[in-house]
Amino acid sequence: MAELPVLLVERLKDLTHIRRWVIAFSGGVDSRVLLELCAQQLPPERLLALHIDHQLQSGSKEWAKRCEAICEHLNIAYRCICVNPGTGSESDLRDARYQAFEEVLEPGDCLLLAQHADDQAETLFLRLMRGAGVRGLASMPWMRPLGQGVLARPLLDQSRAVIERWAKERGLEWIEDPSNASEIYERNWVRHNLMPLLRGRWPRLHQRVTATTRQLSEACELLDEMAQGDLSQIRSSPEQLPLLPLTELSRARQRNLLRFWVHRVSGHWLSEDELFRVEEQVIGAGCDRTPELKLGGYWLRRYRECLYLQPALPEREAPFLFTLEPGERRLSQGVLGFEQRASQGLPVGARLRLGYRQGGERVRPLGRGGSVSLKQLMQEAGVPPWLRAGWPLLWQNEVLVAVPGICLCHEGVVEGGLTPLWRPFGLSDGGCFGRL
């Protein structure tokens, strides 16, 4: 078998667009080997070793210092980021770590992780025991996008034994994490109990696992292609999914599409339990209702036979006074624009008050005889109920003169004035609700 340095170069040789290699250096034997390989094979000025201090163990500062000393010795730039360990659970630590990784990555960066074939096999069994589907069982991909950069695992085909032997033969120094022995963590239990048993019975375990995960990855690609095809057939805008064409698909295809769409918009993969609740509580609810479900940092809602997936928005700002001029104002829930569009509009320089619906307002929309309630106007424009409370309204001298994006009122317009528009965040074509 080729030597590890050759294998590393072989693995990374096609990534010619990478400007900086960020090595995730925990200090453990695997990432110590990866660091050494990078120091040997990649230009040092394009390397950064990144250590995450989870601040979980009392010696973590000392540990970070030792990592720094190793990098100094190898002449590799080093950075340490301290993160909040949360509850200290495996998933909290992982989330904090990946968030820190994402924050560091810039366009053109590749994060290198030192996971190997044994880690991959452990991941497969752990996910099987959590009831994962095809995507979860496909386990860790060798490469995927992460934040503004990409993540790669160049040692994924190598066994732990090969990596440890290489480290010992070269007399490398590394840090033994005492928590690696603790069987409170599921992964350690699998590593210390299940894996030796399986390897004793099936010595070619790695090859089998690799063959299986590779096939599952391909199956995922096919599912994604199918979902992408279905989505482009039926979607009206990225964050909206019309229900009628969705429900015309077979059940399995609907579920595949829902998983794909939710991930595409929010980055969140639906668990089986969440998918069940989407079907039962949101899609299956009576059509007179506006059900909603929180998914990660997003809200999934249904209105008029369409699903909407939007990030949770911050509080709207308090009403305020301003002087009208052309251009855009970024508010907490969207962007308010003023453009020269129609022949009539609000006068530049007017002193306006931005406020919100209190209930019971009536307006006299331009181009329409008589007055209409604001509620009816919003219903007619198809504004979903959850957007109504934060929809800005414009008053001049205590008279409602415009509902941005929806209408100008008879009162307050002048020839050649500005048209107010409203684009709520999280809806790429939010303006489509209005008529302006």
Ligand SMILES: Nc1ncnc2c1ncn2[C@@H]1O[C@H](COP(=O)(O)OP(=O)(O)OP(=O)(O)O)[C@@H](O)[C@H]1O
């Ligand atoms: N605290 C950390 N700081 C930087 N990178 C980390 C850290 N913890 C893990 N990683 C990266 O994630 C990979 C997988 O994590 P895992 O917890 O399986 O590794 P480990 O046993 O802590 O360390 P190693 O893989 O280096 O022996 C590591 O190989 C390393 O590249």
